[in-house]
Amino acid sequence: MREALWAETLKVRRSRLPWITALAFTVAALVCGMFMFILADPARARAFGLLGGKAQLSGASADWPGYLALLAQAVAVGGLGIYGLIAIWLFGREFSDHTATDLLALPTSRAAIVAAKFTVAAIWALLLALLLAGLGLLIGASLALPGWSAPIAIEGAGRIVAAAALAALTTTPLALAASIGRGYLAAVGVLFALVFAAQVIAALGYGVVFPWSVPGLFAGIAGPDQDPPGLVGLVLVAATGAAGAVTTAVWWNRADHTR
Amino acid sequence: MTAHPLRGAATPVIETVHLGRRYRDVPAVDDVTLHVGQGQIYALLGLNGAGKTTLIRLLLGMIAPTAGTVRVLGADVSAGDRSAWAKVGCLVEAAAAYPELTVRENLDVVRRLRRLPGTADDIIERLALTPYADRRARTLSLGNLQRLALAKALLHAPGLLILDEPVNGLDPAGVAEIRALLADLAHQHGTTVFLSSHLLAEVARLATRIGILHDGRLIGEHDAGDLDRHRRRHLRLATRDDAIAHAVLRAHGYHPEPAAPAGLLLTDERALAQPERVATVLVLGGVPPAELHLEEEDLEAFFLRTVGPRTAPDADTETETRTETRAETGAGDA
Numbered sequence: 377m378r379e380a381l382w383a384e385t386l387k388v389r390r391s392r393l394p395w396i397t398a399l400a401f402t403v404a405a406l407v408c409g410m411f412m413f414i415l416a417d418p419a420r421a422r423a424f425g426l427l428g429g430k431a432q433l434s435g436a437s438a439d440w441p442g443y444l445a446l447l448a449q450a451v452a453v454g455g456l457g458i459y460g461l462i463a464i465w466l467f468g469r470e471f472s473d474h475t476a477t478d479l480l481a482l483p484t485s486r487a488a489i490v491a492a493k494f495t496v497a498a499i500w501a502l503l504l505a506l507l508l509a510g511l512g513l514l515i516g517a518s519l520a521l522p523g524w525s526a527p528i529a530i531e532g533a534g535r536i537v538a539a540a541a542l543a544a545l546t547t548t549p550l551a552l553a554a555s556i557g558r559g560y561l562a563a564v565g566v567l568f569a570l571v572f573a574a575q576v577i578a579a580l581g582y583g584v585v586f587p588w589s590v591p592g593l594f595a596g597i598a599g600p601d602q603d604p605p606g607l608v609g610l611v612l613v614a615a616t617g618a619a620g621a622v623t624t625a626v627w628w629n630r631a632d633h634t635r
Numbered sequence: 636m637t638a639h640p641l642r643g644a645a646t647p648v649i650e651t652v653h654l655g656r657r658y659r660d661v662p663a664v665d666d667v668t669l670h671v672g673q674g675q676i677y678a679l680l681g682l683n684g685a686g687k688t689t690l691i692r693l694l695l696g697m698i699a700p701t702a703g704t705v706r707v708l709g710a711d712v713s714a715g716d717r718s719a720w721a722k723v724g725c726l727v728e729a730a731a732a733y734p735e736l737t738v739r740e741n742l743d744v745v746r747r748l749r750r751l752p753g754t755a756d757d758i759i760e761r762l763a764l765t766p767y768a769d770r771r772a773r774t775l776s777l778g779n780l781q782r783l784a785l786a787k788a789l790l791h792a793p794g795l796l797i798l799d800e801p802v803n804g805l806d807p808a809g810v811a812e813i814r815a816l817l818a819d820l821a822h823q824h825g826t827t828v829f830l831s832s833h834l835l836a837e838v839a840r841l842a843t844r845i846g847i848l849h850d851g852r853l854i855g856e857h858d859a860g861d862l863d864r865h866r867r868r869h870l871r872l873a874t875r876d877d878a879i880a881h882a883v884l885r886a887h888g889y890h891p892e893p894a895a896p897a898g899l900l901l902t903d904e905r906a907l908a909q910p911e912r913v914a915t916v917l918v919l920g921g922v923p924p925a926e927l928h929l930e931e932e933d934l935e936a937f938f939l940r941t942v943g944p945r946t947a948p949d950a951d952t953e954t955e956t957r958t959e960t961r962a963e964t965g966a967g968d969a
Binding site for chain 2: 379380382383386387390391473474475477478479480481482483484485489630632633634
């Protein structure tokens, strides 16, 4: 798989998408920081009008635990979109650029190529989560948020990375959708449907059994009164991730590659 | 379908047996049995939609057959054996490349996936891509993109090249260059080339064996050297009175037929072999020929006639596609 990993890394390095996703996560960190800035001073919140109102609706507290929790929620919800786009791009581009046929009759197996793509997606997701956590620490420090302690920071950063991992796991079926759809369009449609369904199903109270709602619930998006998703939800996410990866590899191996 | 000369000889490089692929009720490839021997340049001719690309994808294991078997370099591709791919280079349908990668990087991707050491410099030079080596693929012309695709197929000096329309997008000089390259690979290095094309003249110059695919079926195979035997020839003549000329020729044992829009056609072997005798007969019969042409069907007309009446040209088109060889003209030449 080493050769395939090298090839996938080169393709990612030459693309603009890593910078676009990094920018998206940077904006997320800045927006969360702005929420803290507003929440820390209610008078300023009123001066900000609608944004201030929304910031108060987030239910976050203007301290380190609240800020780190908000970042975890951002990566859990936004991660599905961003990580989903990454998975769609990694697989769908081979069909949109008509390069898939170059990957099908090689000494390097199709399974190795699929595994390399998922490995790159996982590393990419991790780096984005670390970027968000790092920026969060910097922004939190610059805002002089109260309630700092090393254990809180470590626990908060760990929650951000864990929420990112859960969100990334739920995006493997999008790789399958991009492969079956032979391009971006169908998979982006599936992504929109999943993001919408995750919100609705979580609001209806069934989020713990819907894998795409679980990362948000894990990050505490439903508020402190709600129970975390528990083992069933986490197992469902892991199973979804595994099933998406395996079925994608099986599809690349067995499907008729007519385009 | 003619019997294949390689049957019973050494193991073919490509061997399909009753190969078929159906999409629901539509047979894209139907009962194709073919053998391609080492060092051959086998050209698959067919109209758009004949099944050429489907057959190539079947050979490369990209789609599974619904009937029959495929063996490539001894590997049973239809059973999922991938052992041949290290020795196979391919170009399927349109040339493609990663647009944000340079020519060199695109080749490096293939080189790494093929586990080849070194660099791609040799193949870049061989395909005349050196001036573009560090340009992104998205900026390449169609012709240079095609060169890049061929470079990817040739990078590992494969024993078998499977190429779908390999000269698409190339200018005439590029076509000649690729033709020479493929001929050199086959003749000097023993590389087997299996290609599909609709460029009949190009195929006639390059291929050692030609298969004609129509509606998914292999309806004919010919050694390129034998094509002349299969092409139709006739003698076309015109006189001042074709009715008298007809009677004179009949009296001398010929079998003239009326030609459109005027004149007569002769397909008798002795007339084709000795057109000057026909002229002599007509002069002595008092109807000297005003025109006498030996016409030979070109490859395109032969191909269209082979694939059947649905796609055969009408009489006018057929006349246009014929190669004319003026053998004798006028009584004075007889």
